[in-house]
Amino acid sequence: MSPRRGGSLAAQLQFRIVVTVAVMALLMCLGTVLSARVILFDQLDRDVLTVKDRQIGGMRPDDPLAGLHSSSGIPDGTVILAPTERGPVPFILAPEGTKPPSADDLRRVPADGKLHTVNLQVGGKYRALAYDTPFGEVTVGVPVGRVETTLLRLTTFSIGLSLIALAATAIATRTVLTRATRNLVTLTNTADEVSQLELVRGAVEVPRVETAEAHENNEVTRLSSAFNRMLGNVESAFTAREASEKKLRRFVADASHELRNPLAAIRGYSELAQRAPDATDSQFAMGRIESESTRMAKLVNDLLLLARLDADARVEPRPVDAVEVVLNAVSDAQAASSDHRWLLDVPTSEITVLADPDQLHQVMVNLLANARTHTPPGTTVHTSVRIVDGRAVIQVADDGPGIPEDTLPRVFERFTKADEARAHTATQSTGLGLAIVKAMVEGWGGLVDVASRPGLTTFSVGLTLADAENVPAVQTTD
Template identity: 40%
Template sequence: MAEARAGRRTWSLRTRLVVSAVLLIAVVCAVIGAVTTIAFRTYLYGQLDDRLGSVAARAAGPPAGDAVMPPGGDAPHRAPLDFVTGGGAPVGTVGALVGADGRVGSAVASTQEVPSGPAPTEQRLTAAQREALASVPRDGEPHTVELPDRGGYRVEYADGARGSFLVGVPTDDVQDALGTLIVVEVCVTAAGLVAAGLAGASMVTVALRPLRRVAATARRVSELPLHSGEVALHERVPEAEADPRTEVGQVGAALNRLLGHVGSALVARQESETRVRRFVADASHELRTPLASIRGYAELTRRRWARDGTATLLAGPGTRADAHARGTADTLEFVGSDTRHALGRIEAEATRMSGLVDDLLLLARLDAGRPLSYEDTDLAPLVVDAVADARAAGPAHVWRLELPDDPAAVHADPARLQQVLVNLLANARTHTPPGSVVTARVRTPAPGAVLLEVEDDGPGVPVELRPHIFERFARGDASRSRQAGGTGLGLAIVQAVVAAHGGSVAVRSAPGSTVFSVTLPAGAPTP
């Protein structure tokens, strides 16, 4: 049973469709044949019963009370069973005389040795045949009886002026006609099923050709190396097989949409991998310089102390070495100042590297969706504090504030917003010449939103940098200058923090006016 089910499951769609259609046609033909056979049988037996009725009426004569004597005397003498061989009765007709006690008496059948030969002759029935006739109900209706050695008969009881009789006619002609009809129906049905199978196979093959092309497209896509590298997914189902008005077209259109989504995902994956690789390369580049500086200054300090410190320790009082040590006092003083410079550079580079690592860690936490410490706070005091700090760090710039009369409440993390303000103001200070005017502005342009803008009148952002200005390690100069001490992560942190708060950040720039706009959802007013 399990093997049979497995075999059916391995049938192709073409085979299943053809077999299903042939089976359906076979069922329809069987129903039509059965109905036709039943109708034809009813018709033939109706005709046979009519002939039987006429023979029975001739055998029994008119009803006993309706008998009419011929003029001039008695009725002519007739043998009781002469209707069997008389005209109008088919060959093979049987007749039996029924006595007053209900028993079957004389019983004969007409026979003809040679078809279309001389007139039929009588042949007496056997006791078994008479017994079969005696079993027929005496209700005057036709009944089918099987007479031994003679076959099927339609038998009817008749009672009239000539007596009571059992009359029967053979059913061989009816059975032969029905058999012929059934054979014809079976042959025609078999031929029709074969023709339907061949035609159905051809039609299904043509109908499934678009589906095979869809499968071929899917097979070609499955053979593409999609696991790594840059993938160009250009395979699509032809438009002729992607018509949504047909079932196969719906499959093709769905596959095209799926391939489009997969292609978009692969492009996004490739872009993400490219950003990660660029990010790792930029981070390595940023960390390499402070590490090289620390290593170089540490090596310089070690060598200076190893050379001059040893000479000082070996010089005792009153010795030539002592005189030499006193003679090199200026050199030792220089060595000490050089060492202090080296240690200062080591500390500065270590501090810069720590800030870079802190920025990278913050970005990693924001990318991972770490929760922030949200609270309802007024944005204006944060802007005032950030501008005050920026004025202290950049006294050569002109700093201005534009604050609303009402509190600008936001539901945010104050520490992270402070970092956004610091980074925006530091970016303006770093990339504008001394004397530039930097304006920090807070507005509520629409209900439910708070707008923070930092504007400067510097030279502006280069056009080619604007699409990438919020990317990590993005810099405005090709030499990656670090004179300002930046890491290239300030604006990336701004975008990440603002996005974590459900806001947005944008920039518009022209020579003499660069504006960074931060939009944040408004919070409940602070008390």
């Protein structure tokens, strides 16, 4: 597969780097050989001119090579066609027995005073020069074979060195690129694995990309870290979705269960009323129908209130006198239930908090009703308002039996009901009152908490102050 059309990023980069190095090596090889050729042939031309100068300077009619006998630096194989008494005779400066080129071959060199490269039948290629002297025309030639051999060796060496450099480059780039793209490959594999996960339902465990080996400023490392953060957000979203779905399923099941009981009771008492032989039984059945209808209406109203609180992400709070709201709520609870002992600790001045007046009153009604409903007669319910660490804290405490340990962590969840330890009245709870309290308080930006043990259960509501006035004194009522 061509790296331009497919393959990994490392393979594509390696291909491009190797091609670039190959082109550069070829250019360097050509440049080196051509430069060497120019230098060597220039030296060859100077040798020819040197032979010419020395030959002319010492030439005699009886000895054309007189100027060359005692000279050094004349290349072996140098040939000269010089005039003698017998006519033009070819000479060669080489060991005895070496046959010189023929005079006819040397006469082919143009006598124009310029250097020419000729291919002689004996001796091969020569760099030759023909010129006139007082004794006649002379031709001087220096063999090219040594230069060509040197150029061939240099070319072979350059090509071999280039191939070695190319192979080393391929190995080195493969190793470096493999290491450099290791995290990128891991990132790609992780993304592919995530893309194949079943994300429609159920809990999802999203894998992560390992980035410990790479430098933190590396682009791939930064990309991997960002990818991990994105996967963390995705996993958190799926976890929240799963928790929300579980909560919704449980809510629907609990709501169906709570509605089924009064509906079944209404149906049963309706049939009883239809079959009642006398007015007394019929009147009793109608009374029970009314009671169950009231209970179901309250449950539906609470569900609608929770749905409305869920729909409104946040209520715009307003300044509210928390002392006045608590006083009114406790007064109403005391009038509704004389079986409990109601204590109140509030300051003599206002404590203004940021909340919704109607909802804050509903919060207090629900907390006091919870204490009244789930504690036996004679229980003391203590309500207080004070400032703690710059926040207004409203507490409703009772000395009842307490909330079971297994119920305490989910006491603010919907349809959560304590066991019989706190069910001491005939009034049936819907299990939504504390959920409404939590939703309302958090809607104003407040906090709600509970602590419970046998003999002391305390619900605390923390609210933001609208001012920073101190509470001068506390008023206690019984």
